[in-house]
Amino acid sequence: MSDLRDLYQEVIFDHNRNPRNFGRLEGATHRAEGFNPLCGDQLTLYLKVGEDGRIEDVAFEGKGCAISTASASLLTESVRGRTLEEAERLFRGFHAMIMDEPAGEPVELGKLEVLAGVKEFPARVKCATLAWHTLHAAIEGQEQVSTE
Amino acid sequence: MSAPERSVAATVGALDVERLRRDFPALAQEVRGRPLVYLDNAATAHKPRAVLEAVQHYYAREYSNVHRGVHWLSERATEAYEGAREKVRAFLNAPDRREIVFVRGTTEAINLVAASWGGANLRPGDEVLVTEMEHHSNIVPWQLVCERTGAVLRVAPIDDDGNLLVEEFERLCGERTRIVAVTQLSNALGTINPVRRLVEIAHAHGALALVDGAQAAPHMPVDVQALGCDFYAFSGHKLYGPTGIGVLWARRELLEAMPPYQGGGEMIRQVTFEGSTWAPPPAKFEAGTPHIVGAIGLGAAIDYVRGVGLEAIARHERELLAYADEALAEVPGLRLIGRARERAGLVSFVFDDIHPHDVGTILDHEGVAVRAGHHCAMPVMQRYGVPATARASFALYNTREDIDALVAALHRVRSMFGR
Numbered sequence: 001m002s003d004l005r006d007l008y009q010e011v012i013f014d015h016n017r018n019p020r021n022f023g024r025l026e027g028a029t030h031r032a033e034g035f036n037p038l039c040g041d042q043l044t045l046y047l048k049v050g051e052d053g054r055i056e057d058v059a060f061e062g063k064g065c066a067i068s069t070a071s072a073s074l075l076t077e078s079v080r081g082r083t084l085e086e087a088e089r090l091f092r093g094f095h096a097m098i099m100d101e102p103a104g105e106p107v108e109l110g111k112l113e114v115l116a117g118v119k120e121f122p123a124r125v126k127c128a129t130l131a132w133h134t135l136h137a138a139i140e141g142q143e144q145v146s147t148e
Numbered sequence: 149m150s151a152p153e154r155s156v157a158a159t160v161g162a163l164d165v166e167r168l169r170r171d172f173p174a175l176a177q178e179v180r181g182r183p184l185v186y187l188d189n190a191a192t193a194h195k196p197r198a199v200l201e202a203v204q205h206y207y208a209r210e211y212s213n214v215h216r217g218v219h220w221l222s223e224r225a226t227e228a229y230e231g232a233r234e235k236v237r238a239f240l241n242a243p244d245r246r247e248i249v250f251v252r253g254t255t256e257a258i259n260l261v262a263a264s265w266g267g268a269n270l271r272p273g274d275e276v277l278v279t280e281m282e283h284h285s286n287i288v289p290w291q292l293v294c295e296r297t298g299a300v301l302r303v304a305p306i307d308d309d310g311n312l313l314v315e316e317f318e319r320l321c322g323e324r325t326r327i328v329a330v331t332q333l334s335n336a337l338g339t340i341n342p343v344r345r346l347v348e349i350a351h352a353h354g355a356l357a358l359v360d361g362a363q364a365a366p367h368m369p370v371d372v373q374a375l376g377c378d379f380y381a382f383s384g385h386k387l388y389g390p391t392g393i394g395v396l397w398a399r400r401e402l403l404e405a406m407p408p409y410q411g412g413g414e415m416i417r418q419v420t421f422e423g424s425t426w427a428p429p430p431a432k433f434e435a436g437t438p439h440i441v442g443a444i445g446l447g448a449a450i451d452y453v454r455g456v457g458l459e460a461i462a463r464h465e466r467e468l469l470a471y472a473d474e475a476l477a478e479v480p481g482l483r484l485i486g487r488a489r490e491r492a493g494l495v496s497f498v499f500d501d502i503h504p505h506d507v508g509t510i511l512d513h514e515g516v517a518v519r520a521g522h523h524c525a526m527p528v529m530q531r532y533g534v535p536a537t538a539r540a541s542f543a544l545y546n547t548r549e550d551i552d553a554l555v556a557a558l559h560r561v562r563s564m565f566g567r
């Protein structure tokens with residue numbers, strides 16, 4: 001049986017209570033809005049990509065459940081300083097972990113692994129991936145994305 | 149199986165819920181290692197053995213297509229299917245069996261009226277009046293037909309407690325209003341609307357009235373003649389019956405005048421390549437092979453609830469609601485969404501700092517099934533400025549212990565979130 005504590009780890013509560021990089025980002029080069037119509041969650045993700053192609057700054061705002069808020073907060077911490085290609089690779093690795101599928105390539109997920117428990121909770125997969133789908137949309141230049 | 153007229157309530161006073169629970173095999177199971185506490189009845193209700201057995205029996209022994217065969221089985225199936233129609237008639241106290249149209253559910257019933265009646269009668273500038281608390285299935289079909297015809301959708305507002313503002317409704321019901329479509333019981337707020345009064349208002353302005361009875365039918369006696377409405381819709385699956393079957397009741401003159409909704413077998417009188425003529429209602433609106441066994445299962449469900457007694461069910465659920473209101477008031481930080489003067493069947497709530505989805509997941513782990521989401525009533529969520537709510541909804545088989553389990557699990561939510 002899946003254990004609730006595998007899903008709701010202390011780190012997740014911490015990021016939910018004090019989301020990192022929360023708020024608007026002035027001078028963003030990329031921006032997208034993500035919706036999860038099922039639960040009404042909505043977030044906006046901002047990226048500021050430097051001349052060297054690296055993510056100099058990143059922020060998000062919006063409201064969601066503990067899983068989606070913590071996931072967005074963790075995302076901002078883990079993509080900062082990376083190239084867009086590296087960020088997309090992280091998304092693929094994160095997605096594979098959540099869906100419990102083999103990753104096509106080795107990816108160091110680092111602290112994103114605290115969300116591994118989500119794979120036992122199919123109803124919550126979309127909460128955990130909303131921010132990442134939004135990141136992907138921002139990189140692709142789409143303005144809006146919905147998880148349905 | 150004849151429709152039992154006797155009411156347990158009249159003789160016993162209160163429901164013997166422990167005995168009734170044994171009629172529902174699904175309630176006996178464990179989920180996640182705990183006894184199931186099922187409080188998601190507004191989404192769909194579990195089925196008593198009488199319904200399961202009726203479905204099984206008809207498929208195994210008396211199954212055939214209806215209205216088509218001259219053979220014995222087809223006659224039996226037709227008799228059972230038409231028998232179910234009579235049970236629905238009696239359940240709604242409709243004047244005539246031919247006014248009962250079997251459809252897929254409330255959603256299809258409203259789509260049928262919007263497309264058929266609305267398509268034929270709405271003109272540019274005409275108005276359709278709904279309320280702010282409607283389910284999407286009583287909003288979107290009207291939007292579709294308004295788009296097609298140039299009619300305009302108007303929305304009567306609710307107050308902060310979830311009461312419909314009847315004076316506003318009356319003010320919005322005007323010369324151009326052709327139909328009002330209102331829910332009898334809100335699935336998101338638990339509000340009971342003063343439907344009789346709303347129907348009067350509609351009629352006084354020359355408009356028709358459709359009542360969405362999806363939530364009301366399982367929770368209170370329904371009498372379409374007393375309500376005075378023109379259309380009434382409900383779903384079998386919320387009334388302890390099978391999925392995929394529901395009912396549209398409409399006054400006979402309306403059904404006679406309305407154009408078909410779908411074309412095909414069963415709904416015609418005569419077909420030639422030059423043109424076709426329609427069968428009289430209800431056949432006109434039942435194109436194709438219907439959900440025969442669904443209708444029979446719904447008939448069995450109606451026998452079951454009438455056997456228990458809708459008055460008794462309503463009284464039992466009213467007690468549960470009062471008990472839940474009191475118990476939930478003790479949970480710190482919990483806020484009820486929907487505190488209308490007249491309510492039934494459910495409590496919708498939020499925590500200011502914990503998302504309903506987190507509440508739903510943690511409750512599920514305690515074996516408590518509730519719904520967390522927008523309940524197909526996004527405008528209601530917007531009205532209260534919340535993305536979603538958690539909702540516990542009751543059925544005849546729920547007990548105070550179920551509510552105690554809910555409250556205990558809510559305390560667990562708070563302690564997990566450290567609030």
Ligand SMILES: Cc1ncc(COP(=O)(O)O)c(C=O)c1O
Pocket residue numbers: 190191252253254255256283285286331333334335360362363383524
């Ligand atoms: C008030 C109300 N109207 C309509 C519906 C739609 O019913 P169905 O999905 O069975 O067609 C529901 C069901 O959720 C409801 O609660």
